[in-house]
Amino acid sequence: MQGMRVQDLLIPDDTSSENSAVEEGRPPKPDPTPSETKYFLIEFIHDTICPFCYIGMKNLFMAIEIYKSKHPDAVFEVVCTPFILAPNARNSYYYKDHYYSTERGLPRSRFELWDKLGENAGIEFSWKGRTGNSRNSHKLLRFALQKTPTRQMSTEFAVYKPGVDAPLYPPHSLRAPNLPVSVIQPRGPDLQMRLLDAITTKYHEHDNDLSDPQFLIEITKAVTGFPENEIRAVLDSSEWDHTINMLSSDVQNRISVRSQLSGPIVAVPTMVLNNRWVYGGFQNSDDIVSQFELLRQGINPRQEYTTSSLVLDGGIADTIAREAAMARGNVNSNSSGSGNHKSLTTQSGLNGNKETRHI
Template identity: 25%
Template sequence: MAARVIPIEIVSDTVCPWCFVGKRRLEKAIAAAKNRNLPLEFKIKFKPFQLDPTLPKEGVSKIKKYEAKFGPERIQQMIPHMQVVGAAEGIKFSYDGLIANTVDSHRVLEYALQKGAQLELVEELFKDYFERNKNIGDHEVLADAAARVGLDKEEVLAYLKTDQGKHEVEEQIESAYRRRITGVPHFRINGTYSLGGAQDPEAFLEIFEALAKQ
């Protein structure tokens, strides 16, 4: 029996820590589904969201931005907590560096989608921002990440210098707002199941089991 292809759309922002965690947990669930020999294959697509559209392209201090948003005392509790959560998923969260507007990072992810390299680039951008303290509002950083997953760096830089893909990204973000998605990650599985937040692998597996029985 041929495996059934299950589309999974993930509404995500490239500076959202729970989106990185959610990606890793989904991957654990997919690995578990394969171990259970569920007759499913998964087609994953990341769709854009902006947690803070007011961020400048040049970036601002990540830690200062978080302190302004949540307060210094809360941040002192949040950072160790996120580092523990991340470590369980193989993520080394760091809070140095800059946080910047994410529109261009979403544009390059749309570009990578057309080239069949979106999933690999999502991983690289998450690592750049959360582990390597790179500014993913910087075109050089984005193009370097794209090159690491096999895309042409100069083509990506030329693309980023234009407004190509910007309208499509903005439309998809508006679509998420219209669907009343206010937080990310948000997972839509097979067009019928929706999950909000960085769910445990078991939550995904329950859905996969149900789909396998249909």
Template identity: 20%
Template sequence: MAQSTAKKLITIDVSSDSICPWCFVGKKNLDKALAQSKDQYDFEIKWHPFFLDPSLPKEGVSKEDTYKRKFGTARANQIIARMTEVFKGVGLEYNMSGLTGSTLDSHRLILFAGKQGSDIQHNLVEELFTGYFTQGKFIGDRDFLLECANKVGLEGAAEYLDNPNNGLQEVNEELGKYSANISGVPHYVINGKHQLSGGQPSEVFLRAFQVAAK
């Protein structure tokens, strides 16, 4: 009987921000590619922090007003209409209600989740994106963060978040290591060398896996 060959391991480092709509679209397409190729490869995915707007306040500001202030009303409306269509394309409803704000606590939580397993981390990112982009949840709300943590089985999240210093150094180290040389997100590094940027379609990920596995 022929011996079955071991599946090749593909590592994926994703730099992302919890309020980046293209990061959620990219994740949906990545997940599709992962599902299509899980028989060929084993995957290890790690999520790393990026701040699209470090000036956003911790207490939260209107999501829509922030867009209009940043891009101007006409351009903001164009962006919102475009994202609504793009989200529809991946089976999601784009929701601009609610608040936006500092994503620091979400990044602290994501890194904490990574210590309990890459699956837990990956699933937590999904819950954060889903709540923020489709349900109008506020990314800085402790209750929302803990609700996401509970859904994915992350243990000790409340105690961890209660100390604002937990994970701070780690977030800064990760920013220096993974975000210093990139100008936007999502950004993917596959097997430590093959780089992709933006909300790529699943076919692009599949091709990248093939190249990386050679």
């Protein structure tokens, strides 16, 4: 798999705080039967700098709201896992428009696609302002999940508490608060997602620079209530740098036909449902709701991952799908692995001189 570039994988084309787990009250975990699932654990693999990830996040939030309006007893926990697209980028070094068009080598049609998909998700993208390395934003997102850095998978911090006290603020909300919070918020998946919503909304729609430490300090204080000295210490910490690098590398290690997941992780954004089912790409909210409905009924949403909604034409992802299908005896060696399935494709002709990572 040598010579694979991250942007070929990750950009689809048209087609005083508690220590770790949440201490807040939660409703009791539903008792699922073999034929019905009411609890949904979603791992959202992403990069804050990626417009497709922002679209995918907004569509996921919308899908959860739609689904819960139909099934009020459903309970969702969403955690995010970092995958850094440009690990060597400098902080606040690039104008946003220049970064995507020149540093990442993307055509103007990509901006038009982002604008169109964003409009459908209620997003008004802005291509002004500066940008840079996304690592610091991921450090603070992880800090919203745990106080000290570890390499534990994000899903290990998804917890349930019996229905005792109501959460402090706001009840099970994944969306950022409109006003700064007045008290320190309990760590956990909900807080992490509220912070993700705040950082990415300010970056993608309001010209804030996600690599600017001062912006990150202010937005993290407003959402979490954490003391500024704690936030600054995380930003300055080489241990936190190493942790995020390791977590991002762990995602690369899951890009493998040997994965225990029902499908390869071939792009960001990717959702892993209930620690098993891989659902890749910036899916629209209706499609995501459909996956929830299948899971509720006890139906595997992806019987074979060659039926994934994100099957890439060429490159590592197509190879993974083909080799995995061959290993299962489903196709012959000449099969492309994409068949007639719904697919989104990546651009495979990006400038090879830009920042790359090899697997």
